[in-house]
Amino acid sequence: MTDKTVLRNDWTREEIEAIYHLPLLELVYKAATVHREWNDPEEIQISTLLSIKTGGCPEDCSYCGQAARYHTNIKVQALLPTEQVLEHARKAKEGGSSRFCMAAAWREVRNNRDFDRVIDMVKGVNELGMEVCCTLGMLSEEQAERLQEAGLYAYNHNLDTSEQYYEEIISTRTFDHRINTINNVRKAGITVCSGGIIGLGETHRDRISMLLTLATMPKHPESVPINALARVAGTPLQDNEKTDTWEMVRMIATARIIMPSSMVRLSAGRMEMSGFEQGWCFMAGANSIFTGERETLLVTPNPGISEDLQLLQTLGLKPMGRAEVSCEL
Numbered sequence: 001m002t003d004k005t006v007l008r009n010d011w012t013r014e015e016i017e018a019i020y021h022l023p024l025l026e027l028v029y030k031a032a033t034v035h036r037e038w039n040d041p042e043e044i045q046i047s048t049l050l051s052i053k054t055g056g057c058p059e060d061c062s063y064c065g066q067a068a069r070y071h072t073n074i075k076v077q078a079l080l081p082t083e084q085v086l087e088h089a090r091k092a093k094e095g096g097s098s099r100f101c102m103a104a105a106w107r108e109v110r111n112n113r114d115f116d117r118v119i120d121m122v123k124g125v126n127e128l129g130m131e132v133c134c135t136l137g138m139l140s141e142e143q144a145e146r147l148q149e150a151g152l153y154a155y156n157h158n159l160d161t162s163e164q165y166y167e168e169i170i171s172t173r174t175f176d177h178r179i180n181t182i183n184n185v186r187k188a189g190i191t192v193c194s195g196g197i198i199g200l201g202e203t204h205r206d207r208i209s210m211l212l213t214l215a216t217m218p219k220h221p222e223s224v225p226i227n228a229l230a231r232v233a234g235t236p237l238q239d240n241e242k243t244d245t246w247e248m249v250r251m252i253a254t255a256r257i258i259m260p261s262s263m264v265r266l267s268a269g270r271m272e273m274s275g276f277e278q279g280w281c282f283m284a285g286a287n288s289i290f291t292g293e294r295e296t297l298l299v300t301p302n303p304g305i306s307e308d309l310q311l312l313q314t315l316g317l318k319p320m321g322r323a324e325v326s327c328e329l
């Protein structure tokens, strides 16, 4: 029996490259081994994601159906009433979710009444005993502190892709803006949820670069979502090729090895995967899935909760409870 792997923040590109390019079965075997050292491999966290404000976003993320400039079929919806959001959270908890993430299609948080309402939502979900997460766009240090005081457990802000490829995907903000918000979240003592998307047209080098950025942060993000591009009609990336599931397995396994204590989330793209393919992702170290009401993940299709619970049962897995660990500065 070898010693438990250690957490490292000094990974080099060459080291990650060598892991990423291992023969696939060897890579999955290593990732599954590391996963068992750090996590209970029988547990999968079910996180529910709710869009609390949909569409009409001024940003130009080329994968996103919520950007106002693209002609998609997304129905624009103003910020939901607080009580309605809390009702969704209660239902999610009853369905087995231990984490509730609220997403608003904003470029950045503004200090206005809508933000005050989000603060109330955070307090309400926290009182339900769920991990509460938000993804609201860019955030200042002061806004992050307000969210933390309201009980926010995690803030999602994905890198999306590598620093080098970033401007091919988004022109209305920079990679440094992303890092800046993540730093503000950290400073406030909120856990970080940050990962990316594959299938945007990036190279393997870009994927490795993104993983390198995440794994060399002073503290690894506690949560690392790995998404496959959900191709939304009307967006510039609508005709991209479907992401091969083996590519997802490779990304998940590499993320698991270099960030062993993080929750690695098999996120968007599950709709195009069979249960068999999702099983491979769990074997590679994914230990969380997103679920959404009405079988959608924000604005794209997603399996429903009953289908997910059935899959977990078939694979001998069980939903994880709320984490007891808190973010350490």
Ligand code: SF4
Pocket: 057, 058, 059, 060, 061, 064, 065, 066, 067, 104, 105, 106, 107, 137
């Ligand atoms: S990904 Fe977020 S920031 Fe980008 S267009 Fe969509 S809603 Fe706006």
